[in-house]
Amino acid sequence: MTHRLDKLQPVLAVMLAALGVMTVFSAHADWVRQIVWLILGGVLYVAAAFYDFRRLRTIAPALYAGMLLMLVAVPLVGHTALGARRWLAVAGFPLEPSELSKLIVVIALAAYLSRWERISWRVFMGALGLVAAPAALVLVQPDLGTTIVLLAVTAGMLFLSGARPAQLMSIVASGVVALPLLPHLLHGYQKQRLEIFLDPNKDPLGAGYNLLQARIAVGSGGVFGRGWLLGLQGQLGFVPERATDFVFASFAEEFGLVGCLVLLTLFGTLLIRLLRSAAVAPDRFGELLAGGVFCILFVQVVENVGMNTGLLPIAGIPLPLISYGGSATITTLTALGLVQSVMLRRRSVAYQDRTSPSGAFRPPHAPGVGSLRGW
Amino acid sequence: MIELGGLAPRPRWSLRLTAAATVGVIVIGALAVKLGQLQVTDGSRLAALARSNTVHRIVLEADRGIIYDRHGAPLVENSPVWSLAVMPAALPSSARDRAQELVELSRVSGIAEEKLAAQLLPADPFAPLTVKANLNQAEELAISERLPELPGASIVQRLVRTYRDALVFGHVLGYIGPIDPSQAKQLSLQDYQPDELVGKVGVEAGLESTLRGADGWADVEVDARGEVKKVLAMQPPVAGHSVYLTLDASLQEATAAALGAGLARDHKTAGASVVVDPRTGEVLAMVSMPGYDTNLFTRGISRADYNRYLTDPDKPMLNRAISGQYAPGSTFKMVTATAGLQEGKITAQTLLSCPPYINVNGWIYHNWASYSLGRMNVARALATSCDTFFYQVAAMVGDITLARYARAYGFGQAQGIEMPGVMPGLVPDRIWKQLQCRVPDFNSDACRWSEGDTITFGIGQSYLLTTPLNQAVYVAALANGGHVLRPTLVHEVRDASAHPVKQQVTDVTGSVPASPDNIQAVREGMREEINRPYNMNYWFRAAGVPADGGGKTGTAQWGGSGLDLPTHAWFVFFAPYAQPEIALSIFVERGELSEVEAAPIGVDIMKFYRNNVGAIRA
Numbered sequence: 001m002t003h004r005l006d007k008l009q010p011v012l013a014v015m016l017a018a019l020g021v022m023t024v025f026s027a028h029a030d031w032v033r034q035i036v037w038l039i040l041g042g043v044l045y046v047a048a049a050f051y052d053f054r055r056l057r058t059i060a061p062a063l064y065a066g067m068l069l070m071l072v073a074v075p076l077v078g079h080t081a082l083g084a085r086r087w088l089a090v091a092g093f094p095l096e097p098s099e100l101s102k103l104i105v106v107i108a109l110a111a112y113l114s115r116w117e118r119i120s121w122r123v124f125m126g127a128l129g130l131v132a133a134p135a136a137l138v139l140v141q142p143d144l145g146t147t148i149v150l151l152a153v154t155a156g157m158l159f160l161s162g163a164r165p166a167q168l169m170s171i172v173a174s175g176v177v178a179l180p181l182l183p184h185l186l187h188g189y190q191k192q193r194l195e196i197f198l199d200p201n202k203d204p205l206g207a208g209y210n211l212l213q214a215r216i217a218v219g220s221g222g223v224f225g226r227g228w229l230l231g232l233q234g235q236l237g238f239v240p241e242r243a244t245d246f247v248f249a250s251f252a253e254e255f256g257l258v259g260c261l262v263l264l265t266l267f268g269t270l271l272i273r274l275l276r277s278a279a280v281a282p283d284r285f286g287e288l289l290a291g292g293v294f295c296i297l298f299v300q301v302v303e304n305v306g307m308n309t310g311l312l313p314i315a316g317i318p319l320p321l322i323s324y325g326g327s328a329t330i331t332t333l334t335a336l337g338l339v340q341s342v343m344l345r346r347r348s349v350a351y352q353d354r355t356s357p358s359g360a361f362r363p364p365h366a367p368g369v370g371s372l373r374g375w
Numbered sequence: 376m377i378e379l380g381g382l383a384p385r386p387r388w389s390l391r392l393t394a395a396a397t398v399g400v401i402v403i404g405a406l407a408v409k410l411g412q413l414q415v416t417d418g419s420r421l422a423a424l425a426r427s428n429t430v431h432r433i434v435l436e437a438d439r440g441i442i443y444d445r446h447g448a449p450l451v452e453n454s455p456v457w458s459l460a461v462m463p464a465a466l467p468s469s470a471r472d473r474a475q476e477l478v479e480l481s482r483v484s485g486i487a488e489e490k491l492a493a494q495l496l497p498a499d500p501f502a503p504l505t506v507k508a509n510l511n512q513a514e515e516l517a518i519s520e521r522l523p524e525l526p527g528a529s530i531v532q533r534l535v536r537t538y539r540d541a542l543v544f545g546h547v548l549g550y551i552g553p554i555d556p557s558q559a560k561q562l563s564l565q566d567y568q569p570d571e572l573v574g575k576v577g578v579e580a581g582l583e584s585t586l587r588g589a590d591g592w593a594d595v596e597v598d599a600r601g602e603v604k605k606v607l608a609m610q611p612p613v614a615g616h617s618v619y620l621t622l623d624a625s626l627q628e629a630t631a632a633a634l635g636a637g638l639a640r641d642h643k644t645a646g647a648s649v650v651v652d653p654r655t656g657e658v659l660a661m662v663s664m665p666g667y668d669t670n671l672f673t674r675g676i677s678r679a680d681y682n683r684y685l686t687d688p689d690k691p692m693l694n695r696a697i698s699g700q701y702a703p704g705s706t707f708k709m710v711t712a713t714a715g716l717q718e719g720k721i722t723a724q725t726l727l728s729c730p731p732y733i734n735v736n737g738w739i740y741h742n743w744a745s746y747s748l749g750r751m752n753v754a755r756a757l758a759t760s761c762d763t764f765f766y767q768v769a770a771m772v773g774d775i776t777l778a779r780y781a782r783a784y785g786f787g788q789a790q791g792i793e794m795p796g797v798m799p800g801l802v803p804d805r806i807w808k809q810l811q812c813r814v815p816d817f818n819s820d821a822c823r824w825s826e827g828d829t830i831t832f833g834i835g836q837s838y839l840l841t842t843p844l845n846q847a848v849y850v851a852a853l854a855n856g857g858h859v860l861r862p863t864l865v866h867e868v869r870d871a872s873a874h875p876v877k878q879q880v881t882d883v884t885g886s887v888p889a890s891p892d893n894i895q896a897v898r899e900g901m902r903e904e905i906n907r908p909y910n911m912n913y914w915f916r917a918a919g920v921p922a923d924g925g926g927k928t929g930t931a932q933w934g935g936s937g938l939d940l941p942t943h944a945w946f947v948f949f950a951p952y953a954q955p956e957i958a959l960s961i962f963v964e965r966g967e968l969s970e971v972e973a974a975p976i977g978v979d980i981m982k983f984y985r986n987n988v989g990a991i992r993a
Contacts, residue, residue, distance in 0.1 A: 159391060159394075160392065162391060220422035220425035222414055222419070232426070232428070236596065236597070238599045256414060257410055260414070264410075268399065271396075279392050
């Protein structure tokens with residue numbers, strides 16, 4: 001059955017993870033732990049691939065409820081770091097529920113949206129309501145970055161599920177309406193980040209420092225980079241959060257434009273492969289699941305590279321498979337494994353020839369393909 | 376599982392999926408374009424910024440040379456002082472930890488928390504800011520122990536000049552301080568750092584280039600916390616040369632003690648004394664009183680202390696020994712005597728009267744005595760300090776010639792001693808006086824030289840001014856038979872590895888144009904003066920010192936005639952008579968009677984010298 005797998009996808013993931021470990025090592029973070037997490041993530045990847053993704057529809061409500069519980073628990077019993085309360089201790093490991101919430105929201109939305117062929121306004125509002133609760137809980141941690149990812153993923157999945165143009169426009173419109181309210185909703189540091197983004201030279205040694213130093217690091221890499229372990233800005237600690245949020249700046253300084261283009265090509269190829277998986281999914285749930293994983297990775301890559309280069313405001317978002325961090329790495333690999341699960345259970349010519357000798361495809365999303373129970 | 380014909384499953388790209396893929400490709404393409412702009416277009420500019428972030432040139436300060444006395448007793452040392460510095464950028468980023476650290480810093484430094492916060496707020500976040508300077512050793516230890524818990528805080532050690540007994544040595548050594556704006560331009564040409572300390576007065580200033588050494592530098596790579604990670608290149612500093620002064624520390628102290636005691640005896644406040652070796656020009660002691668605490672300056676003097684010094688009527692920061700200009704009074708009579716003898720106006724045996732006054736063109740000029748002292752030769756006239764005798768000699772010699780002899784003895788010249796602020800004094804004559812008027816006027820008293828000016832010039836009054844240093848040079852010339860020597864404070868200079876690089880060389884700057892016999896006749900008068908019974912000789916007998924030498928007192932009027940201010944007291948002296956080893960000048964500001972005020976001070980110094988000559992000359 002291995003021929004059903006997307007064989008390129010794990011190769012891309014391993015290549016990205018390898019670059020990630022090299023950069024994490026260079027950034028003086030705990031690279032051994034990162035490898036342990038990658039191995040753990042690899043095990044979950046395989047497990048997710050063998051797990052029949054269709055069963056996720058059944059347990060989606062339970063996953064969703066569990067996620068909300070964890071997010072509620074964070075402010076009550078969570079650990080604090082860098083001014084935000086984000087971590088739960090699970091069996092001695094620090095677990096970041098907001099990272100897990102990205103995947104669970106995708107599963108829940110896919111389960112919810114796949115129930116309908118057409119997205120009515122009622123369904124549309126339901127989808128927004130579904131994501132509002134986790135988004136609000138993550139925002140108050142405070143974790144603006146993950147909130148943005150959740151909202152962007154929701155918008156992306158609504159688009160992929162065939163939401164009407166008017167519905168999509170209403171998301172954009174509400175964003176425009178919310179923008180003037182933003183300064184009131186944001187925490188002090190978040191407001192500062194936004195102001196710095198609008199004018200990076202305003203306070204070069206204070207709040208604008210991170211952005212400026214990251215840009216200097218990226219730019220000083222030049223075409224070919226300073227070489228692995230030879231980046232000045234990264235090695236000497238001028239790049240803030242050099243192994244996590246600003247890992248891309250560390251990478252760009254040492255590997256240069258050539259390295260960055262390789263990295264973007266790997267990410268781009270992986271993203272296209274995820275869409276291709278969506279395109280071959282056996283059902284609407286699988287399609288939306290793969291599409292949702294695409295959205296998670298796409299939003300994070302764009303925001304992370306964007307903020308490292310000064311294109312987008314700073315928000316604490318890891319670069320998938322590159323940034324140091326257990327919860328994010330494990331979540332990303334599990335998500336990719338679920339996409340493989342979709343691939344394994346896709347329509348194949350052989351399968352269809354056996355069930356439908358005429359060679360005609362069964363109409364997609366026909367009732368009976370998946371269970372609608374439980375929602 | 377069976378596969379038929381190896382047919383590949385064909386993906387069904389819906390419109391939405393195709394759109395998503397297109398958006399993905401376009402956005403990632405946009406990121407690539409932005410990266411190209413940053414890394415190619417702006418690459419070199421940003422790389423330069425990265426270098427200036429990380430590569431710094433630091434100055435390695437050279438140790439300033441030590442100043443010793445002639446026997447190697449240190450007169451200044453570079454002692455370490457510690458200060459607490461904080462780099463704002465390295466403080467904890469969370470507001471709570473930061474506030475907690477401020478509380479802790481406030482506790483260890485004793486500075487109010489609000490004051491600390493106010494200091495740190497506007498400061499350059501990457502420049503260490505001195506929060507508290509001049510920590511004592513106990514404070515330094517206490518804070519050092521806590522440093523690991525205080526990110527951003529550090530103890531900075533600096534070497535500070537600490538002068539021995541500043542009230543005694545201060546005027547000679549001077550002090551170092553920040554570069555004045557007026558000096559800055561001149562000094563920056565010699566690679567001075569803007570915050571460097573330079574000699575301001577005294578030999579610290581006069582020997583600046585010898586003592587300073589050469590700073591080194593190091594190009595270092597620093598991390599974001601400012602810690603040095605790697606030294607890329609360096610040039611080690613070269614320590615300044617050590618200077619062995621001609622001073623003898625014990626004689627300097629004895630001179631200060633004698634002068635201080637002499638001043639205190641008669642409730643005087645200011646004076647100066649210079650002791651030189653008449654064979655070499657070496658200054659063995661130089662004291663100006665009152666003194667001031669030069670150590671206050673090296674640690675950053677408070678405004679209150681500085682104002683106190685500035686407004687003190689006794690001007691403690693004025694080094695009277697080199698900068699105070701006063702009329703020499705009767706101590707000048709040896710010049711008049713030399714001129715009269717050498718010009719043939721008198722001989723050693725010529726007898727002139729010593730009336731209570733003389734009348735010149737209707738003006739009366741008094742002797743100090745209101746009775747006639749009878750006819751006398753020049754030696755006797757010096758011994759009794761007969762004014763009217765020297766009025767007559769001066770009138771015979773004339774102002775131009777008298778001025779020439781005065782200059783030959785070193786009057787009116789800034790002596791080339793190794794410190795700034797040396798004043799020349801003033802030797803007047805009719806040409807000088809005429810030049811005081813912008814428009815020549817031969818009738819105005821302001822610029823026309825009168826006969827009276829010549830006559831009072833002969834007893835060291837008129838417009839004549841001298842300094843205690845000039846007086847010492849002058850009496851040294853009398854002691855050594857007419858050689859005017861450049862006074863010097865530098866006995867030896869040694870480099871950092873104690874190799875001598877320069878030794879004192881006697882520098883004869885001129886000779887008095889007088890025959891040995893004539894100079895001998897003048898010296899004879901000086902010997903007679905200190906041997907007069909019931910007069911000067913009393914001090915020698917009282918001190919138990921043989922009056923073997925030559926001396927002359929002087930009581931100088933000042934501030935113009937008719938003001939009747941308390942006179943300045945002088946005493947110049949050399950000893951022993953046959954082979955003089957020391958020559959000295961004593962000056963007591965407003966000392967009034969020189970015989971009772973200035974002379975005993977000289978005798979005390981002489982006594983110390985005789986009793987300790989072995990150690991001083993070792």
